[in-house]
Amino acid sequence: MNLTEKILARHSGRRKVAPGEFIEASVDLILANDVTAPLAIAEFEKAGARKVFDPDRIVLVPDHFTPCKDIRSAEMVKKLREFSRRYGVRFYEIGRAGIEHALLPEEGLILPGELIIGADSHTCTYGALGAFSTGVGSTDVAAAMISGRVWLKVPEAMKLVYTGRRQPWVGGKDLILYTIGLIGVDGARYQTMELTGPAIDSLPMDDRFTMCNMVIEAGAKNGIILPDTITLSYLTEVAPQKKVTLDWPGCEADATWKKCLEIDVSLIEPQVAAPPLPSNSRSVREFAGQRIDQVVIGSCTNGRLSDLRRAAAIFRYGSVHPEVRAIIIPATQKIYQQAMAEGLMDIFLKAGCVISPPTCGPCLGGHMGVLGKNEVAIATTNRNFIGRMGDTSSQVYLANPEVAAASALKGRIAHPEEVLP
Amino acid sequence: MTLKGKVWTVGDHVNTDEIIAARYLNTTDGKELAAHCLEGLRPELVKQVSQGDFLVAGENFGCGSSREHAPLAIKEAGFSVVIACSFARIFLRNAINIGLPVIEIPSAREIKEGDLLEIDFQKGKIRNLTRKVEYTWSGYPPFLQELIESGGLMKWVTRKYIGSD
Numbered sequence: 034m035n036l037t038e039k040i041l042a043r044h045s046g047r048r049k050v051a052p053g054e055f056i057e058a059s060v061d062l063i064l065a066n067d068v069t070a071p072l073a074i075a076e077f078e079k080a081g082a083r084k085v086f087d088p089d090r091i092v093l094v095p096d097h098f099t100p101c102k103d104i105r106s107a108e109m110v111k112k113l114r115e116f117s118r119r120y121g122v123r124f125y126e127i128g129r130a131g132i133e134h135a136l137l138p139e140e141g142l143i144l145p146g147e148l149i150i151g152a153d154s155h156t157c158t159y160g161a162l163g164a165f166s167t168g169v170g171s172t173d174v175a176a177a178m179i180s181g182r183v184w185l186k187v188p189e190a191m192k193l194v195y196t197g198r199r200q201p202w203v204g205g206k207d208l209i210l211y212t213i214g215l216i217g218v219d220g221a222r223y224q225t226m227e228l229t230g231p232a233i234d235s236l237p238m239d240d241r242f243t244m245c246n247m248v249i250e251a252g253a254k255n256g257i258i259l260p261d262t263i264t265l266s267y268l269t270e271v272a273p274q275k276k277v278t279l280d281w282p283g284c285e286a287d288a289t290w291k292k293c294l295e296i297d298v299s300l301i302e303p304q305v306a307a308p309p310l311p312s313n314s315r316s317v318r319e320f321a322g323q324r325i326d327q328v329v330i331g332s333c334t335n336g337r338l339s340d341l342r343r344a345a346a347i348f349r350y351g352s353v354h355p356e357v358r359a360i361i362i363p364a365t366q367k368i369y370q371q372a373m374a375e376g377l378m379d380i381f382l383k384a385g386c387v388i389s390p391p392t393c394g395p396c397l398g399g400h401m402g403v404l405g406k407n408e409v410a411i412a413t414t415n416r417n418f419i420g421r422m423g424d425t426s427s428q429v430y431l432a433n434p435e436v437a438a439a440s441a442l443k444g445r446i447a448h449p450e451e452v453l454p
Numbered sequence: 455m456t457l458k459g460k461v462w463t464v465g466d467h468v469n470t471d472e473i474i475a476a477r478y479l480n481t482t483d484g485k486e487l488a489a490h491c492l493e494g495l496r497p498e499l500v501k502q503v504s505q506g507d508f509l510v511a512g513e514n515f516g517c518g519s520s521r522e523h524a525p526l527a528i529k530e531a532g533f534s535v536v537i538a539c540s541f542a543r544i545f546l547r548n549a550i551n552i553g554l555p556v557i558e559i560p561s562a563r564e565i566k567e568g569d570l571l572e573i574d575f576q577k578g579k580i581r582n583l584t585r586k587v588e589y590t591w592s593g594y595p596p597f598l599q600e601l602i603e604s605g606g607l608m609k610w611v612t613r614k615y616i617g618s619d
Contacts, residue, residue, distance in 0.1 A: 055595060055597035055598075068476075068479045068521065068523075069520065069521065069522070071482050072482045072522055072523070072526075075482060076608055079608070080608050080611070080612045080616060081612070081616060082612075082616055097476075097479070098479075098480060102480075103480060105480035105481060106480045109480060109482075151520075152520055152522075153519075153520055154518065154519045154520040154544055156520075168520040168544050169520060169544065169547065170520055170521075170522040170544060170547060170548035170551055170552075171522040171548075172522060172548065172551040172552055172606075172607050172608060173547065173548075173551060173607065176551075176607050176608060176610075176611040179611055179612075179615050179616065180611050180614070180615045184597070184601070184607075186595075218467055218514060218517060219467070219513060219514040219517065219540065219542070222514060222540065222542065222543065223543050252514060252517060252542060252543070254543055310467065397471075397476035397519070398471075398475065398476050398477055399476050399477065399479075403477075416469075416471070416518060418469045418471045418472065418518060419471070419472060419494050419495070420471055420472070420475055420494045421471050421476075425493075425494050
C-alpha cells in the first residue's frame with residue numbers, strides 16, 4: 034500500500050484497502066467555512082441531530098467573506114457562531130484567526146497519518162504534513178458531524194518524483210503550476226498525488242503546503258508528502274505538546290501506482306498560468322509585457338510568512354507602478370504579526386501596497402479587491418477561471434510571490450530579475 | 455424511473471465559478487442560486503430551461519471549488535439530470551449527496567443541444583429520440599446505489615446513526 038492507502042486502511046478498520054473500494058472511514062478533523070458551513074448546519078438540523086460526534090474535532094473558520102462584506106454574509110457567520118456556542122465546536126473569530134488552510138496547521142491541529150475532511154476544495158493542503166486530507170461538500174460535513182465518518186472511494190495513485198536543483202526564483206508554486214501544466218486540470222482526477230524525490234526532500238514546509246494546496250487544480254483527491262525532518266521541525270514548533278515522532282515505515286515495496294512521473298525541477302523557470310485554466314502554465318518570460326491592473330499576494334496558496342518575505346525582497350527595490358494597485362494579504366493573524374516584527378509591512382507600505390486583514394476575499398471575487406470589466410490581475414492565488422476574481426470579462430494570471438511583486442513594480446508581467454538593481 | 459427531456463449542452467472543464475459565481479454565495483437559498491446558474495458561461499440559459507431538462511457536458515464537469523451551491527443551483531434551475539463524459543470528484547459526490555442524478559458516459563459529447571432524450575435508470579439506457587441512438591450506462595457502484603436508494607446521504611446517515619437515538 035502507498036501512504037494514502039495506509040491511512041485509509043487504518044481509519045476504516047481494515048488491514049488493506051485497494052483502489053476503487055468504497056469505505057466508511059473515521060475522521061480526525063472536520064472543517065467548514067462561512068460559505069459552506071451554513072448549508073451543513075441546515076442539513077444537520079433538518080436531520081434532527083441533537084449532538085455532534087465530537088466537538089473538539091469540528092472546526093469552523095469564517096474566512097471567505099470576512100470581515101463580513103455585507104448583511105447576508107454577516108448573517109451566515111452568525112450561524113457558525115451560534116452553532117459553535119450550542120454544540121461547543123471550535124470557532125475561530127476574526128482577529129484570532131485567518132485563512133483556514135494556513136490557520137489549521139499553524140494551530141497544530143493537523144498531524145501526520147490523520148484523516149481530515151473539509152467543505153472547501155483546498156482542504157488537500159494538509160497532505161503536506163503527511164495527513165490524508167480532502168475537500169468534500171456541505172452535506173458530507175453535516176453527515177460527518179453526526180457520525181464522525183465519511184464515505185470515500187480509495188483513489189488510484191500517481192507518484193511524482195521531483196529531481197534536480199531549483200533555479201533561483203522558483204518555489205513550490207512554480208513546481209505545482211508546472212506539474213498541472215504537464216498533466217492537465219483533470220490529469221489526476223479522483224487520484225492521489227504522492228509528491229516525492231530529492232527536490233521535495235529539500236523543499237521548505239511553506240512550499241510543500243503550496244504544492245499540496247493546488248493538487249485539486251489537477252483534479253486530485255489529495256496530495257501527500259511523506260513526513261520527514263522538515264515536517265518534524267515544523268510540528269515541534271506548532272504542536273510541541275503532541276510529541277510527534279517519525280515512526281513512519283514509508284511506502285511499502287508493494288505500493289502500486291497508476292502512473293509514475295519524473296520531473297527535473299532544474300529545467301523549470303518561474304511559471305505563470307494564463308486564464309482561464311491553471312494548466313495554462315509556461316515560463317514567465319512568455320508573458321513578459323502583459324499589462325496588469327491589480328496584483329494580489331496572499332490566499333491559502335501563497336499567504337504564508339515565507340511568501341511575504343519573498344514578495345518584500347522584491348518590493349524593497351521600488352514602488353508599485355502608478356497604474357497598478359497591489360494588495361497584500363497575510364493569511365493569518367500570526368503571520369501578520371511576524372511580518373510586522375520583521376519589518377515586511379513597512380516595505381509593502383512604502384512601496385505603495387495596501388495591506389488587507391486575513392481573508393480569502395479577492396481570490397474568489399468575494400471582496401477586498403474585486404476586478405471590474407476587462408481588468409487584468411496577476412495573483413499568487415490558485416484559480417484563474419473565467420470571472421473568478423470579478424467581472425466575467427476580467428482575467429487572472431497565476432504566479433509565485435516574487436513574480437507577482439516584480440509585476441506590480443513594472444505594471445506588466447515581469448521576471449523578478451528585471452527589477453533587481 | 456424513466457425521464458424525458460430536452461438537452462442543453464456545455465463544454466469541457468466547466469468549473470464551479472461558472473456554475474455559480476462566488477459573489478452569489480452569500481445565500482444558501484436554492485431558488486436564488488438557481489437564478490444565477492451557469493451565468494458565467496451561458497447567462498441566458500437559466501431563462502430558457504424547462505423543468506426536467508437535461509444538462510449535458512464534456513470532461514471534468516464541476517471542477518474547482520467544493521461549493522454544494524453548484525449542484526443545488528443546477529437542480530433548482532430545473533435540470534433533472536446532468537450527463538457528462540466525466541465529473542470532477544467533489545461535484546460528483548455533492549450531486550449524489552443532494553439527490554441530483556449524474557450520469558457518466560464517454561459518449562456524452564455525441565449528444566447535441568436541443569436533442570430529446572429518454573433515460574431509463576433501471577435498464578441503464580439513454581435513448582436519443584432525436585438522433586435515434588441508444589447509449590448504455592453501467593449504473594452506479596453498489597455502495598452509491600445504496601446511498602441513492604436511501605434518499606441521499608443525510609437520510610442514510612440519519613437512519614444509521616440517529617434512528618436508534
